Amino acid sequence: MTDVETLLRRAMTEHTESLPVPSRLASNALHKATRRTRANRVIAASTAVVLAAAGIAAWTGVGHHDAKKGLVSAAGVVVVPDVTRGYLNDIQRRLCAAGLKPQIVSAPPINHGGSGLNGYGVIKISPPSGASVPAGSVVQLKLGYDVNAGGIEASAPASSLVPKVLGLSVDQALISLVGLDYAVDVTVQTPADGLQIIAQDPEPGVRLAKNQTVTLVAGSAYGGACNPNL
Protein backbone atom coordinates (compact mmCIF):
# COMPACT_ATOMS: atom_id res chain seq x y z
CA MET A 1 0.00 0.00 0.00
CA THR A 2 2.85 2.34 0.76
CA ASP A 3 4.15 1.83 -2.75
CA VAL A 4 0.90 3.05 -4.26
CA GLU A 5 0.98 6.07 -2.01
CA THR A 6 4.51 6.95 -3.01
CA LEU A 7 3.81 6.42 -6.67
CA LEU A 8 0.70 8.54 -6.49
CA ARG A 9 2.50 11.40 -4.74
CA ARG A 10 5.17 11.41 -7.39
CA ALA A 11 2.69 11.02 -10.26
CA MET A 12 0.57 13.93 -9.08
CA THR A 13 3.58 16.17 -8.59
CA GLU A 14 5.15 15.39 -11.94
CA HIS A 15 1.84 15.53 -13.73
CA THR A 16 1.14 19.06 -12.57
CA GLU A 17 4.50 20.67 -12.08
CA SER A 18 4.51 22.35 -15.47
CA LEU A 19 1.02 23.78 -15.33
CA PRO A 20 1.10 27.43 -16.39
CA VAL A 21 -0.28 29.75 -13.74
CA PRO A 22 -2.55 32.43 -15.23
CA SER A 23 -1.50 36.02 -14.81
CA ARG A 24 -3.47 38.72 -13.02
CA LEU A 25 -5.11 36.20 -10.70
CA ALA A 26 -4.78 38.50 -7.71
CA SER A 27 -5.96 41.67 -9.41
CA ASN A 28 -8.91 39.88 -10.99
CA ALA A 29 -9.87 38.37 -7.66
CA LEU A 30 -9.64 41.72 -5.90
CA HIS A 31 -11.63 43.44 -8.63
CA LYS A 32 -14.39 40.82 -8.56
CA ALA A 33 -14.46 40.75 -4.77
CA THR A 34 -14.84 44.52 -4.58
CA ARG A 35 -17.51 44.56 -7.25
CA ARG A 36 -19.40 41.73 -5.55
CA THR A 37 -19.12 43.46 -2.21
CA ARG A 38 -20.50 46.70 -3.62
CA ALA A 39 -23.32 44.84 -5.36
CA ASN A 40 -24.13 43.06 -2.12
CA ARG A 41 -24.12 46.38 -0.30
CA VAL A 42 -26.54 47.86 -2.80
CA ILE A 43 -28.81 44.84 -2.47
CA ALA A 44 -28.57 44.92 1.28
CA ALA A 45 -29.26 48.64 1.42
CA SER A 46 -32.22 48.32 -0.93
CA THR A 47 -33.59 45.44 1.07
CA ALA A 48 -33.16 47.36 4.28
CA VAL A 49 -34.98 50.37 2.87
CA VAL A 50 -37.85 48.25 1.63
CA LEU A 51 -38.12 46.36 4.90
CA ALA A 52 -37.93 49.55 6.90
CA ALA A 53 -40.63 51.17 4.80
CA ALA A 54 -42.78 48.08 5.13
CA GLY A 55 -42.22 48.03 8.87
CA ILE A 56 -43.07 51.68 9.26
CA ALA A 57 -46.12 51.25 7.08
CA ALA A 58 -47.25 48.26 9.09
CA TRP A 59 -46.68 50.13 12.36
CA THR A 60 -48.44 53.30 11.35
CA GLY A 61 -51.06 51.85 9.09
CA VAL A 62 -49.78 53.55 5.92
CA GLY A 63 -50.64 51.50 2.87
CA HIS A 64 -52.90 49.15 4.75
CA HIS A 65 -55.59 48.64 2.23
CA ASP A 66 -58.65 46.59 2.36
CA ALA A 67 -61.15 46.75 -0.46
CA LYS A 68 -63.99 46.64 1.99
CA LYS A 69 -62.45 48.68 4.77
CA GLY A 70 -60.85 51.46 2.79
CA LEU A 71 -57.37 52.94 3.06
CA VAL A 72 -56.16 54.14 6.44
CA SER A 73 -53.26 56.58 6.60
CA ALA A 74 -50.74 57.30 9.31
CA ALA A 75 -52.48 60.52 10.27
CA GLY A 76 -55.77 58.72 10.90
CA VAL A 77 -57.25 59.75 7.59
CA VAL A 78 -59.72 57.28 6.16
CA VAL A 79 -60.68 56.86 2.56
CA VAL A 80 -64.40 56.26 2.31
CA PRO A 81 -64.88 52.80 0.83
CA ASP A 82 -66.85 52.18 -2.30
CA VAL A 83 -70.32 51.72 -0.87
CA THR A 84 -72.23 54.08 -3.10
CA ARG A 85 -75.11 51.73 -3.58
CA GLY A 86 -76.11 48.51 -2.01
CA TYR A 87 -77.81 46.86 0.92
CA LEU A 88 -78.13 49.12 3.91
CA ASN A 89 -76.95 46.50 6.37
CA ASP A 90 -73.86 45.71 4.34
CA ILE A 91 -72.98 49.36 3.80
CA GLN A 92 -73.30 50.18 7.49
CA ARG A 93 -71.04 47.27 8.39
CA ARG A 94 -68.39 48.33 5.91
CA LEU A 95 -68.41 51.93 7.01
CA CYS A 96 -68.14 50.93 10.64
CA ALA A 97 -65.29 48.56 9.83
CA ALA A 98 -63.47 51.41 8.09
CA GLY A 99 -63.69 53.52 11.24
CA LEU A 100 -66.54 55.71 10.03
CA LYS A 101 -69.97 56.42 11.48
CA PRO A 102 -72.89 55.74 9.14
CA GLN A 103 -75.83 58.07 9.60
CA ILE A 104 -79.16 57.75 7.82
CA VAL A 105 -80.34 61.23 6.91
CA SER A 106 -83.13 60.42 4.54
CA ALA A 107 -85.41 57.42 4.37
CA PRO A 108 -88.40 58.08 2.15
CA PRO A 109 -91.52 55.93 2.48
CA ILE A 110 -91.39 52.50 1.05
CA ASN A 111 -93.96 52.29 -1.67
CA HIS A 112 -95.31 48.96 -0.72
CA GLY A 113 -97.99 48.98 -3.35
CA GLY A 114 -95.41 49.59 -6.05
CA SER A 115 -91.83 48.45 -5.90
CA GLY A 116 -91.91 47.42 -2.25
CA LEU A 117 -88.44 46.43 -1.10
CA ASN A 118 -87.23 45.93 -4.62
CA GLY A 119 -84.58 48.56 -5.33
CA TYR A 120 -84.91 50.26 -1.98
CA GLY A 121 -81.57 50.87 -0.34
CA VAL A 122 -78.72 53.33 -0.08
CA ILE A 123 -78.72 55.60 -3.10
CA LYS A 124 -76.23 58.22 -1.96
CA ILE A 125 -73.52 58.66 0.61
CA SER A 126 -71.79 61.83 1.69
CA PRO A 127 -68.84 62.33 1.64
CA PRO A 128 -68.63 60.20 -1.48
CA SER A 129 -66.59 57.03 -1.92
CA GLY A 130 -62.91 57.71 -2.37
CA ALA A 131 -62.95 60.89 -0.29
CA SER A 132 -60.34 61.19 2.46
CA VAL A 133 -61.86 62.05 5.80
CA PRO A 134 -60.65 61.88 9.40
CA ALA A 135 -61.22 58.56 11.08
CA GLY A 136 -64.48 58.55 12.98
CA SER A 137 -66.19 60.94 10.61
CA VAL A 138 -69.90 60.70 9.95
CA VAL A 139 -70.93 59.37 6.57
CA GLN A 140 -74.47 60.34 5.70
CA LEU A 141 -76.63 57.79 3.96
CA LYS A 142 -79.62 58.60 1.85
CA LEU A 143 -82.09 55.81 1.29
CA GLY A 144 -84.44 55.56 -1.58
CA TYR A 145 -85.41 53.68 -4.67
CA ASP A 146 -82.83 53.00 -7.28
CA VAL A 147 -82.64 50.17 -9.70
CA ASN A 148 -79.00 49.72 -8.75
CA ALA A 149 -79.53 49.86 -5.02
CA GLY A 150 -79.29 46.59 -3.23
CA GLY A 151 -82.48 47.06 -1.31
CA ILE A 152 -83.07 45.91 2.20
CA GLU A 153 -82.79 42.34 3.29
CA ALA A 154 -86.15 41.07 4.34
CA SER A 155 -87.89 37.95 5.40
CA ALA A 156 -91.10 36.59 3.96
CA PRO A 157 -94.11 38.87 4.51
CA ALA A 158 -96.89 37.95 6.97
CA SER A 159 -99.85 39.75 8.46
CA SER A 160 -99.65 40.22 12.19
CA LEU A 161 -99.65 42.63 15.06
CA VAL A 162 -97.51 45.69 14.57
CA PRO A 163 -94.17 44.86 16.11
CA LYS A 164 -92.29 47.13 18.43
CA VAL A 165 -89.59 48.83 16.46
CA LEU A 166 -88.76 51.56 18.95
CA GLY A 167 -85.06 51.63 19.65
CA LEU A 168 -84.21 49.73 16.51
CA SER A 169 -82.06 51.15 13.78
CA VAL A 170 -83.88 52.38 10.71
CA ASP A 171 -82.91 49.43 8.57
CA GLN A 172 -83.87 46.96 11.26
CA ALA A 173 -87.24 48.62 11.61
CA LEU A 174 -87.76 48.66 7.87
CA ILE A 175 -86.90 45.02 7.57
CA SER A 176 -89.22 44.14 10.38
CA LEU A 177 -92.17 46.07 9.03
CA VAL A 178 -91.80 45.61 5.32
CA GLY A 179 -91.27 41.95 5.94
CA LEU A 180 -94.84 41.93 7.30
CA ASP A 181 -96.13 43.58 4.13
CA TYR A 182 -96.58 47.00 5.68
CA ALA A 183 -95.80 50.21 3.91
CA VAL A 184 -93.40 52.29 5.96
CA ASP A 185 -92.97 56.04 6.15
CA VAL A 186 -89.84 57.11 7.94
CA THR A 187 -89.24 60.68 9.00
CA VAL A 188 -85.73 61.59 10.07
CA GLN A 189 -86.15 64.07 12.85
CA THR A 190 -82.53 65.05 13.35
CA PRO A 191 -79.69 63.55 11.35
CA ALA A 192 -77.36 62.07 13.88
CA ASP A 193 -75.04 59.17 14.57
CA GLY A 194 -76.68 55.91 15.51
CA LEU A 195 -80.09 56.84 14.16
CA GLN A 196 -82.86 54.94 15.90
CA ILE A 197 -86.61 54.77 15.79
CA ILE A 198 -87.90 57.05 18.50
CA ALA A 199 -91.58 56.96 17.62
CA GLN A 200 -93.94 54.69 15.73
CA ASP A 201 -97.57 54.78 14.70
CA PRO A 202 -99.53 52.54 15.16
CA GLU A 203 -98.19 51.53 18.52
CA PRO A 204 -96.79 48.07 19.05
CA GLY A 205 -99.38 45.35 19.42
CA VAL A 206 -102.02 46.95 17.27
CA ARG A 207 -103.40 44.66 14.62
CA LEU A 208 -102.89 46.20 11.25
CA ALA A 209 -103.97 44.96 7.90
CA LYS A 210 -101.47 44.21 5.18
CA ASN A 211 -100.51 47.06 2.88
CA GLN A 212 -101.25 49.63 5.58
CA THR A 213 -98.68 52.27 6.42
CA VAL A 214 -96.60 52.40 9.55
CA THR A 215 -95.10 55.80 10.27
CA LEU A 216 -91.78 55.98 12.00
CA VAL A 217 -89.71 58.83 13.37
CA ALA A 218 -85.99 58.35 13.51
CA GLY A 219 -83.63 60.35 15.64
CA SER A 220 -80.58 60.16 17.79
CA ALA A 221 -81.31 58.18 20.86
CA TYR A 222 -77.83 57.30 21.98
CA GLY A 223 -74.27 58.30 21.62
CA GLY A 224 -73.77 57.04 18.15
CA ALA A 225 -71.73 53.94 18.84
CA CYS A 226 -70.92 52.14 15.64
CA ASN A 227 -72.24 48.64 15.60
CA PRO A 228 -70.60 46.66 12.84
CA ASN A 229 -72.85 43.73 13.56
CA LEU A 230 -75.88 45.46 12.20
Place this chain on the structure above:
Amino acid sequence: VRTTRGGVLRRAEEADFELFVAASAGRLLRTAYLLVGDLGLAEDLLQTALERTARHWPGLSGAPEAYARTVLANLATDRWRRLGTRPREVLGSTLELATPDATSTVELRLTLIDGLLQLTRRQRAVLVLRFFDDLTEAQTAAALGLSVGTVKSTTSRSLARLREIASLGDNASEGINT
Protein backbone atom coordinates in the same frame (compact mmCIF):
# COMPACT_ATOMS: atom_id res chain seq x y z
CA VAL B 1 -14.67 33.40 8.82
CA ARG B 2 -15.89 36.96 9.17
CA THR B 3 -15.21 39.85 6.91
CA THR B 4 -14.37 43.28 8.15
CA ARG B 5 -15.27 46.64 6.64
CA GLY B 6 -17.72 44.89 4.33
CA GLY B 7 -15.09 42.86 2.49
CA VAL B 8 -13.29 45.87 0.96
CA LEU B 9 -9.55 45.61 1.54
CA ARG B 10 -7.20 48.36 2.55
CA ARG B 11 -4.20 49.04 0.37
CA ALA B 12 -1.85 47.11 2.68
CA GLU B 13 -4.23 44.18 2.77
CA GLU B 14 -4.39 44.15 -1.00
CA ALA B 15 -0.60 43.97 -1.11
CA ASP B 16 -0.62 41.05 1.33
CA PHE B 17 -3.25 39.30 -0.75
CA GLU B 18 -1.20 39.74 -3.91
CA LEU B 19 1.82 38.23 -2.17
CA PHE B 20 -0.29 35.31 -1.04
CA VAL B 21 -1.57 34.70 -4.58
CA ALA B 22 1.94 34.88 -6.01
CA ALA B 23 3.16 32.31 -3.51
CA SER B 24 0.28 29.87 -3.54
CA ALA B 25 -1.51 30.16 -6.88
CA GLY B 26 0.66 27.47 -8.46
CA ARG B 27 -0.06 24.94 -5.74
CA LEU B 28 -3.74 25.78 -5.68
CA LEU B 29 -4.01 25.51 -9.44
CA ARG B 30 -2.40 22.07 -9.35
CA THR B 31 -4.79 20.98 -6.64
CA ALA B 32 -7.73 22.25 -8.65
CA TYR B 33 -6.46 20.48 -11.74
CA LEU B 34 -6.16 17.19 -9.92
CA LEU B 35 -9.64 17.63 -8.48
CA VAL B 36 -11.43 18.36 -11.75
CA GLY B 37 -9.05 17.00 -14.38
CA ASP B 38 -9.39 19.97 -16.73
CA LEU B 39 -6.99 22.91 -16.84
CA GLY B 40 -9.50 25.50 -18.01
CA LEU B 41 -11.99 24.49 -15.39
CA ALA B 42 -9.27 24.40 -12.77
CA GLU B 43 -8.37 27.99 -13.61
CA ASP B 44 -12.00 29.05 -13.28
CA LEU B 45 -12.29 27.34 -9.93
CA LEU B 46 -9.06 28.92 -8.74
CA GLN B 47 -10.24 32.37 -9.78
CA THR B 48 -13.49 31.91 -7.90
CA ALA B 49 -11.70 30.55 -4.86
CA LEU B 50 -9.32 33.51 -4.83
CA GLU B 51 -12.21 35.94 -5.17
CA ARG B 52 -13.89 34.41 -2.13
CA THR B 53 -10.61 34.43 -0.28
CA ALA B 54 -10.21 38.13 -1.05
CA ARG B 55 -13.68 38.87 0.24
CA HIS B 56 -12.86 37.20 3.54
CA TRP B 57 -9.22 38.16 3.64
CA PRO B 58 -9.22 40.33 6.77
CA GLY B 59 -10.69 37.51 8.86
CA LEU B 60 -8.57 34.61 7.65
CA SER B 61 -6.02 35.04 10.42
CA GLY B 62 -2.96 33.47 8.88
CA ALA B 63 -4.40 30.45 7.08
CA PRO B 64 -5.52 31.80 3.71
CA GLU B 65 -4.21 28.89 1.66
CA ALA B 66 -6.11 26.35 3.71
CA TYR B 67 -9.22 28.45 3.28
CA ALA B 68 -8.70 28.76 -0.46
CA ARG B 69 -8.07 25.02 -0.74
CA THR B 70 -11.28 24.29 1.13
CA VAL B 71 -13.16 26.60 -1.21
CA LEU B 72 -11.62 24.78 -4.16
CA ALA B 73 -12.71 21.41 -2.83
CA ASN B 74 -16.21 22.73 -2.21
CA LEU B 75 -16.41 24.24 -5.67
CA ALA B 76 -15.33 20.96 -7.22
CA THR B 77 -17.92 19.10 -5.16
CA ASP B 78 -20.61 21.59 -6.17
CA ARG B 79 -19.71 21.07 -9.79
CA TRP B 80 -19.94 17.33 -9.46
CA ARG B 81 -23.29 17.64 -7.78
CA ARG B 82 -24.57 19.89 -10.55
CA LEU B 83 -23.46 17.38 -13.13
CA GLY B 84 -25.22 14.65 -11.20
CA THR B 85 -22.48 12.11 -11.68
CA ARG B 86 -18.77 12.23 -11.70
CA PRO B 87 -17.68 13.36 -15.16
CA ARG B 88 -15.32 11.28 -17.24
CA GLU B 89 -12.53 13.78 -17.54
CA VAL B 90 -9.76 13.20 -19.98
CA LEU B 91 -6.15 13.86 -19.40
CA GLY B 92 -6.03 16.64 -21.94
CA SER B 93 -2.57 18.07 -22.41
CA THR B 94 -0.95 15.82 -19.88
CA LEU B 95 1.79 14.59 -22.19
CA GLU B 96 2.69 18.08 -23.25
CA LEU B 97 2.74 19.29 -19.68
CA ALA B 98 4.79 16.44 -18.35
CA THR B 99 8.47 16.72 -17.91
CA PRO B 100 10.67 14.51 -20.09
CA ASP B 101 10.94 11.18 -18.48
CA ALA B 102 11.62 7.57 -19.22
CA THR B 103 8.78 5.99 -21.17
CA SER B 104 7.90 3.46 -18.52
CA THR B 105 7.74 6.10 -15.82
CA VAL B 106 5.54 8.33 -17.96
CA GLU B 107 3.21 5.45 -18.66
CA LEU B 108 3.01 4.57 -14.99
CA ARG B 109 2.29 8.16 -14.06
CA LEU B 110 -0.43 8.44 -16.69
CA THR B 111 -1.92 5.19 -15.49
CA LEU B 112 -2.07 6.46 -11.93
CA ILE B 113 -3.51 9.83 -12.91
CA ASP B 114 -6.07 8.11 -15.08
CA GLY B 115 -6.88 5.83 -12.17
CA LEU B 116 -7.23 8.88 -9.92
CA LEU B 117 -9.78 10.35 -12.32
CA GLN B 118 -11.79 7.13 -12.22
CA LEU B 119 -12.26 7.29 -8.46
CA THR B 120 -15.33 8.79 -6.87
CA ARG B 121 -15.18 12.50 -6.16
CA ARG B 122 -14.71 11.93 -2.45
CA GLN B 123 -11.98 9.37 -2.98
CA ARG B 124 -10.18 11.63 -5.39
CA ALA B 125 -10.46 14.68 -3.18
CA VAL B 126 -9.15 12.77 -0.18
CA LEU B 127 -6.15 11.44 -2.08
CA VAL B 128 -5.33 14.82 -3.60
CA LEU B 129 -5.45 16.65 -0.29
CA ARG B 130 -3.66 13.91 1.61
CA PHE B 131 -0.86 13.05 -0.83
CA PHE B 132 -0.54 16.08 -3.08
CA ASP B 133 -1.19 18.87 -0.60
CA ASP B 134 0.28 16.82 2.24
CA LEU B 135 -2.56 17.63 4.59
CA THR B 136 -2.97 15.57 7.69
CA GLU B 137 -6.02 13.38 8.10
CA ALA B 138 -7.52 15.97 10.42
CA GLN B 139 -6.84 18.82 7.99
CA THR B 140 -8.28 16.82 5.13
CA ALA B 141 -11.35 16.02 7.17
CA ALA B 142 -11.81 19.69 8.00
CA ALA B 143 -11.34 20.79 4.40
CA LEU B 144 -13.86 18.30 3.03
CA GLY B 145 -16.30 18.42 5.90
CA LEU B 146 -15.76 14.77 6.78
CA SER B 147 -14.85 12.95 9.94
CA VAL B 148 -11.29 11.79 10.47
CA GLY B 149 -12.50 8.20 10.46
CA THR B 150 -14.12 8.71 7.08
CA VAL B 151 -10.90 10.19 5.73
CA LYS B 152 -8.93 7.18 7.00
CA SER B 153 -11.29 4.62 5.55
CA THR B 154 -11.67 6.52 2.28
CA THR B 155 -7.92 6.79 1.94
CA SER B 156 -7.48 3.07 2.46
CA ARG B 157 -10.22 2.12 0.02
CA SER B 158 -9.08 4.68 -2.54
CA LEU B 159 -5.50 3.41 -2.56
CA ALA B 160 -6.73 -0.15 -2.87
CA ARG B 161 -8.97 0.86 -5.74
CA LEU B 162 -6.14 2.75 -7.38
CA ARG B 163 -3.90 -0.25 -7.10
CA GLU B 164 -6.60 -2.35 -8.69
CA ILE B 165 -7.26 0.13 -11.51
CA ALA B 166 -3.60 0.59 -12.27
CA SER B 167 -2.93 -3.15 -11.91
CA LEU B 168 0.14 -2.33 -9.89
CA GLY B 169 2.46 -5.14 -9.17
CA ASP B 170 6.11 -5.52 -8.49
CA ASN B 171 6.95 -3.83 -11.80
CA ALA B 172 5.40 -0.61 -10.51
CA SER B 173 8.12 -0.13 -7.98
CA GLU B 174 10.63 -0.87 -10.64
CA GLY B 175 9.12 1.79 -12.87
CA ILE B 176 9.20 4.49 -10.26
CA ASN B 177 12.72 3.71 -9.32
CA THR B 178 14.14 4.03 -12.81
